[in-house]
Amino acid sequence: MAQDPTPVVFIHGLWLHATSWGPWLDRFRAAGYAPIAPGWPNEPDTVAEARAHPEAVADIGIDDAADHFAAIIATLPEPPIIVGHSFGGLLAEKLMGRDLGVAGVAIDPAQIKGVLPLPLAQLRAGLPALGNPANLHRAVSLTKQEFRFGFGNAVSEQESDELFDTWTVPSPARPLFQAAAANFVLHSQAAVDTDNSERGPLLLISGLEDHTVPDVVTRSTLKQYRDSTAVTELRQFEGRGHSLTIDSGWKEVADAVLDWLADKGF
Structure with a gap:
């Protein structure tokens, strides 16, 4: 009997819509x-609707999102990749830590608690949200x-435009705000x-030109796993920024993920 295909759950990050994963699917x-x-949670089905109704996702926190995706995973026939x-990379790490996936890939993942580097480029990239404390309860x-x-x-x-x-x-x-204050909470x-x-x-992927999650942050994330004997690896991509999942070079990253999964028996 043919084996059912392994489910894969793709989780996007801030400022992108779920449909941006279309080519990967x-x-x-x-x-x-x-x-x-x-x-x-509450994300409208289309980019146009999401732009028209920012209030739909305002005030959603990390645990809200993690529990939302955990509930979706619970409906699948088997634990997914x-x-x-x-x-979304931070959420993938969080869900893997809860044993909800058979394998995980975190691409340019937002910094988790314990990660200390805070490069100036990352601070600048986060200013549109973090620059105003009132944004805590808003969609930006x-x-x-x-x-x-x-x-x-x-x-x-x-291409960026x-x-x-x-x-x-x-x-x-x-x-x-939650990630920025993580080491003080x-x-x-x-x-x-x-x-x-x-x-x-778990595979961590870093774009070496990323401003939003600089490579030093992803390398520091890797070090947080030093006390685990589970497989945790890092793949770095030269000349790639935070758009590496959606820009013209996305196939290189997607195929690297597929090769890694095949190597791990998935």
Whole structure:
């Protein structure tokens, strides 16, 4: 009897819509997986709707999102592979720490509790949300220039602008505040069970030109797993920024993930 395809759950980060995973879904489906890309809690179904109703996602926090995706995973026929980008990467790590996935991939993952480096580029990339304390309870949008710095700095200005026009949506600022304060909060929602040695393998991916999650942050994240005997690996991509999942070079990253999964027996 043919084995059912392994489910894959794709989780996007802030300022992108779930439909931005579309090409990845096609690629993984063609490779024999059963992929889905659900939105965050209350996320409208389309980019246009999300832009028209920013209040729908205002005040959503990390645990709200983690519990939302955990509930979706519970409906699947078997534990999935979990792939996340940016804050979706943090959520992938968090869900893997809870043993909810057979394998995980965290692409340019937002910093978890315990990660100390805070480069100036990362501070600048976070200012659209963190610059106003009142944004804690709001959904915040990026300008085209802010997207260019935080996401599209490693592609042409024309491509960055096209990506902005196609995929950007307002996103809750609360997760950024939670991550920024994580090392000063005892029970931070940005905490991940990095000591779990029973979880499946985890791949961290870093774009070396990323401003939003600089490579030094991802390397520091890798060090947080030093007390776990579970497989945790890092793959770095030269010349790539935070847009690496949606820009013209996305296939290189997707195929690297597929190769890694095949190597791990998935």
